[in-house]
Amino acid sequence: MDLDEIEIINQDREQPSPVTHPIVVVLDKLRSAYNVGNIFRLADTCGVERVITCGYTATPPHKKLEKTALGSEKFVPVTHHESSLDAVNSLKEDGYYIIGIETVEGSPDLWDIELQFPVAFVLGNEALGVEKETLAECDAIARLPVYGIKNSLNVANCAAVVLYSAIREYNAHDNGRR
Numbered sequence: 001m002d003l004d005e006i007e008i009i010n011q012d013r014e015q016p017s018p019v020t021h022p023i024v025v026v027l028d029k030l031r032s033a034y035n036v037g038n039i040f041r042l043a044d045t046c047g048v049e050r051v052i053t054c055g056y057t058a059t060p061p062h063k064k065l066e067k068t069a070l071g072s073e074k075f076v077p078v079t080h081h082e083s084s085l086d087a088v089n090s091l092k093e094d095g096y097y098i099i100g101i102e103t104v105e106g107s108p109d110l111w112d113i114e115l116q117f118p119v120a121f122v123l124g125n126e127a128l129g130v131e132k133e134t135l136a137e138c139d140a141i142a143r144l145p146v147y148g149i150k151n152s153l154n155v156a157n158c159a160a161v162v163l164y165s166a167i168r169e170y171n172a173h174d175n176g177r178r
Contacts, residue, residue: 022118037068044072
C-alpha cells in the first residue's frame with residue numbers, strides 16, 4: 001500500500017455504532033478504577049450490550065475510571081449489583097449463557113468451548129479472582145492459557161482477549177445476525 005493511501009482514523013464518530021453484540025461484561029469486585037475505565041473503553045469499542053459492576057467495583061461517575069475510559073463510560077450502559085452472584089442469577093433469568101473467566105484446575109481454554117449467545121463473561125478481582133459462589137453458578141468456566149512463570153494477566157488485557165474472541169465467534173457463526 002502506498003503511504004499516500006494510508007489514512008489513519010483517529011477521531012471519534014459523531015454517532016454511536018449501530019452494532020451491538022449480545023455480550024455482557026460482569027466485573028466482580030475489581031480494585032482498580034483504572035482497569036474498570038479501560039474495560040469501559042473496550043466495551044464501547046466492542047459494542048457490548050452493557051457492563052455490570054459488582055461489589056466495590058468503581059461505577060460511573062468516578063474520577064479515576066473516567067481518566068482511562070476517555071468518555072466511553074457515557075455511552076456504555078451500566079448497572080450495579082451488590083454481588084456478582086446476584087448479577088449472574090439475574091442474567092440467567094434473562095437467558096444469558098454465563099462464563100466465568102478464571103484459572104481453575106481442569107478448565108478449558110476459552111476458544112475450546114462453544115459460546116452460546118447471548119453470553120455474559122464474569123471477570124474477577126485482580127488478586128482474588130471471581131467469587132467461588134459465583135463460579136459455581138456459571139454455565140462454564142474458561143481460562144486464557146498462560147505460559148510464563150506468573151499465572152496472571154491484567155484483567156483489562158484479559159477482557160480484550162475475551163471480548164474480541166467472542167465477537168469473532170459470533171460473527172463466524174452468522175455474520176452478526178442473531
